[in-house]
Amino acid sequence: MLNVVTKDEAVEIVKSNSLTDLKTEKVNIDNALFRILAEDIVSVEDIPSFDRSTVDGFAVKAADTFGAGNAIPAQLEIVGEILMGEKAGFTLENGQCAKISTGGMLPKGADAAVMVEHTDCDNSLCLVYKAVSPNENVTKKGDDISVGETALKKGTKITSAEIGVLSALGIYEVPVFKKPVIAVISTGDEITDGTPEDGQIRDVNTNLLSSAITEYGCEVYKYGAVRDNKDEIKNALVTCLEKADAVIVSGGSSAGARDMTVDIIDELGTAYFHGIAMKPGKPTIFGTVLNKPVFGLPGHPLAAYFVFRLVVAEYIRKMLSLPADKPISHGVLKENIPSNHGREEYICIKQTDNGETVPVHTKSGIISVLGEADGFIKITRNTEGLPKGTTVEIFEL
Amino acid sequence: MLNVVTKDEAVEIVKSNSLTDLKTEKVNIDNALFRILAEDIVSVEDIPSFDRSTVDGFAVKAADTFGAGNAIPAQLEIVGEILMGEKAGFTLENGQCAKISTGGMLPKGADAAVMVEHTDCDNSLCLVYKAVSPNENVTKKGDDISVGETALKKGTKITSAEIGVLSALGIYEVPVFKKPVIAVISTGDEITDGTPEDGQIRDVNTNLLSSAITEYGCEVYKYGAVRDNKDEIKNALVTCLEKADAVIVSGGSSAGARDMTVDIIDELGTAYFHGIAMKPGKPTIFGTVLNKPVFGLPGHPLAAYFVFRLVVAEYIRKMLSLPADKPISHGVLKENIPSNHGREEYICIKQTDNGETVPVHTKSGIISVLGEADGFIKITRNTEGLPKGTTVEIFEL
Numbered sequence: 178m179l180n181v182v183t184k185d186e187a188v189e190i191v192k193s194n195s196l197t198d199l200k201t202e203k204v205n206i207d208n209a210l211f212r213i214l215a216e217d218i219v220s221v222e223d224i225p226s227f228d229r230s231t232v233d234g235f236a237v238k239a240a241d242t243f244g245a246g247n248a249i250p251a252q253l254e255i256v257g258e259i260l261m262g263e264k265a266g267f268t269l270e271n272g273q274c275a276k277i278s279t280g281g282m283l284p285k286g287a288d289a290a291v292m293v294e295h296t297d298c299d300n301s302l303c304l305v306y307k308a309v310s311p312n313e314n315v316t317k318k319g320d321d322i323s324v325g326e327t328a329l330k331k332g333t334k335i336t337s338a339e340i341g342v343l344s345a346l347g348i349y350e351v352p353v354f355k356k357p358v359i360a361v362i363s364t365g366d367e368i369t370d371g372t373p374e375d376g377q378i379r380d381v382n383t384n385l386l387s388s389a390i391t392e393y394g395c396e397v398y399k400y401g402a403v404r405d406n407k408d409e410i411k412n413a414l415v416t417c418l419e420k421a422d423a424v425i426v427s428g429g430s431s432a433g434a435r436d437m438t439v440d441i442i443d444e445l446g447t448a449y450f451h452g453i454a455m456k457p458g459k460p461t462i463f464g465t466v467l468n469k470p471v472f473g474l475p476g477h478p479l480a481a482y483f484v485f486r487l488v489v490a491e492y493i494r495k496m497l498s499l500p501a502d503k504p505i506s507h508g509v510l511k512e513n514i515p516s517n518h519g520r521e522e523y524i525c526i527k528q529t530d531n532g533e534t535v536p537v538h539t540k541s542g543i544i545s546v547l548g549e550a551d552g553f554i555k556i557t558r559n560t561e562g563l564p565k566g567t568t569v570e571i572f573e574l
Numbered sequence: 575m576l577n578v579v580t581k582d583e584a585v586e587i588v589k590s591n592s593l594t595d596l597k598t599e600k601v602n603i604d605n606a607l608f609r610i611l612a613e614d615i616v617s618v619e620d621i622p623s624f625d626r627s628t629v630d631g632f633a634v635k636a637a638d639t640f641g642a643g644n645a646i647p648a649q650l651e652i653v654g655e656i657l658m659g660e661k662a663g664f665t666l667e668n669g670q671c672a673k674i675s676t677g678g679m680l681p682k683g684a685d686a687a688v689m690v691e692h693t694d695c696d697n698s699l700c701l702v703y704k705a706v707s708p709n710e711n712v713t714k715k716g717d718d719i720s721v722g723e724t725a726l727k728k729g730t731k732i733t734s735a736e737i738g739v740l741s742a743l744g745i746y747e748v749p750v751f752k753k754p755v756i757a758v759i760s761t762g763d764e765i766t767d768g769t770p771e772d773g774q775i776r777d778v779n780t781n782l783l784s785s786a787i788t789e790y791g792c793e794v795y796k797y798g799a800v801r802d803n804k805d806e807i808k809n810a811l812v813t814c815l816e817k818a819d820a821v822i823v824s825g826g827s828s829a830g831a832r833d834m835t836v837d838i839i840d841e842l843g844t845a846y847f848h849g850i851a852m853k854p855g856k857p858t859i860f861g862t863v864l865n866k867p868v869f870g871l872p873g874h875p876l877a878a879y880f881v882f883r884l885v886v887a888e889y890i891r892k893m894l895s896l897p898a899d900k901p902i903s904h905g906v907l908k909e910n911i912p913s914n915h916g917r918e919e920y921i922c923i924k925q926t927d928n929g930e931t932v933p934v935h936t937k938s939g940i941i942s943v944l945g946e947a948d949g950f951i952k953i954t955r956n957t958e959g960l961p962k963g964t965t966v967e968i969f970e971l
């Protein structure tokens with residue numbers, strides 16, 4: 178009989194069995210959204226690549242404006258206009274200025290820009306009513322990203338912000354991890370494809386876990402539902418091991434069926450633990466077959482989801498070099514929350530409009546609770562409940 | 575000359591020009607992740623559809639266990655076993671129990687379940703060492719979702735939690751909004767497709783805004799970059815209006831080019847405002863052409879991003895019935911943040927590990943700041959700066 182492990186022990190065992198040589202590929206930036214960067218992006222350029230004006234107005238030598246004010250403007254000679262996208266064909270000498278737009282390249286000799294609102298000009302003469310200091314209203318070459326700087330880190334999930342940075346650097350073929358494939362098998366004699374009759378239920382876990390796998394940046398191989406029959410489960414597992422990098426078996430619901438999954442893992446490979454001291458999620462199994470991780474998750478959808486979120490997701494984070502799981506916010510409990518010593522507990526919560534944190538009360542915690550919750554909190558296994566008023570870390574579901 | 579409006583006025587104008595008759599479609603649940611629900615999902619079934627045991631053990635009449643304890647167990651006759659997925663063929667009479675697994679259907683006559691750990695049995699007799707109350711260890715029919723209950727609301731973004739709920743209800747063809755199409759045109763004489771030469775930059779906004787549009791659940795029509803030429807911009811706009819439900823024109827960078835966009839909108843339709851009292855983001859234009867919204871966004875990527883996030887996104891929220899923008903968390907400022915009276919300001923921030931909120935300091939705020947920030951805060955236009963120690967609302971970028 179295998180031991181029950183703590184959640185932290187489970188995570189360590191699972192992570193130590195993660196793929197370490199995940200393949201990478203280059204994808205066009207149009208397809209890079211939500212993929213995971215496989216390399217640090219180190220800039221080989223300065224961005225911007227030249228000193229730019231941040232205002233519409235005039236490029237100047239700052240020293241020429243020193244002392245200028247509403248009463249005594251500086252008088253500068255307009256020697257030209259800088260066109261967008263072009264380099265000025267002239268150099269500013271003392272007492273000279275040039276018309277410039279936001280984003281325009283400062284001409285040689287200029288070190289600042291004055292806003293058009295602070296000037297009064299005709300075609301050749303510009304009165305400047307406000308002094309500027311050197312570099313004022315200017316973005317210097319390399320100010321945004323400089324040569325050699327790590328602009329983005331390996332393991333970053335690419336959102337529009339990263340797409341912007343990659344575009345600025347001209348990286349249109351983006352190095353990302355190939356999506357690991359995770360297979361999902363749902364087991365249970367009570368599962369039906371059709372309209373459930375007495376005693377039967379629909380398969381929630383296949384779709385629930387498949388979409389969670391997708392959200393975590395992996396590809397899904399959906400095997401579907403099988404009955405609590407050792408040969409059927411074994412066949413499903415063997416097929417999935419051929420198609421995927423890891424396999425999740427959820428259910429079976431009967432006590433005997435859970436033992437089947439352990440027995441199959443033991444026959445084909447190595448089982449590491451049977452049971453995690455967490456709630457929900459206790460009846461969880463982990464082992465490897467052909468060096469590939471096999472997760473046995475509870476049949477109860479909420480429990481399966483939490484084991485996915487807290488254990489399987491750690492395996493995915495490790496593979497994809499994703500950053501550690503962090504709370505998304507903090508909250509203050511509006512009521513006491515009981516829990517049992519000896520296991521880590523997870524409570525779905527809602528944030529009220531005035532910032533209070535309340536547990537989601539439902540008559541059952543099957544699946545609807547997930548749709549209602551804003552996040553969840555953890556109660557560590559050495560704690561017996563949390564009193565009202567406790568500041569808690571809130572994690573994303 | 576059009577007026578400068580406040581950000582709230584801008585949002586109202588933009589929302590009042592949102593499409594109100596967005597088409598809907600049904601997509602298979604396999605393709606529903608991240609789509610937006612077009613209808614409330616009202617359950618026509620009870621979930622679960624029968625009373626289920628939440629433990630492995632025995633279905634009982636609770637009253638038969640009253641008073642049972644370690645010293646004096648209740649003695650019950652085992653009359654059968656409930657198989658998963660099946661309805662028992664018998665009814666429990668007083669003094670009887672039946673073997674049941676987690677998720678099994680309670681037989682007629684039973685109103686509770688006892689855990690196998692609290693029993694000691696042979697084939698026909700079961701000693702129960704712990705009393706249970708009626709409904710203990712049972713999920714009643716409809717406890718998770720009951721007939722007539724709104725399980726999910728119109729405008730909900732479908733994540734794995736919602737996929738789970740839809741699966742439980744057997745809704746495999748999901749009513750979602752057709753993705754509105756938003757076109758993106760980037761303008762500017764300084765924009766180049768190739769390696770930038772002096773004065774030139776790459777087009778950041780096309781990809782940045784396109785991915786933001788995708789993140790908000792819309793489809794993109796990428797027109798690409800055009801020069802600051804009235805005919806070119808006009809042609810681009812006309813093409814985009816044929817292909818899309820709304821058009822974003824970002825840039826041009828020169829003062830004259832910004833007027834071009836307003837002039838074109840005015841020629842072809844109606845311009846509503848030119849300038850929003852927000853920072854970054856002031857040089858923003860809005861109008862309608864052929865009853866379709868046309869947004870003129872600043873060329874500066876960070877400014878364009880904030881206008882998208884705070885103005886264009888509100889238009890999208892309205893169309894897709896998405897919930898109001900809410901802060902993702904709160905933080906306490908670690909330093910004073912200056913701002914100017916009269917306009918709403920947005921500051922990119924980072925959350926430190928000990929929960930403090932610090933502004934992201936970069937030499938320029940072009941684009942890299944977006945990659946570094948954890949979120950942003952707002953400083954309302956009637957406030958002059960925020961002192962250290964202020965509790966602030968943090969919004970997702």
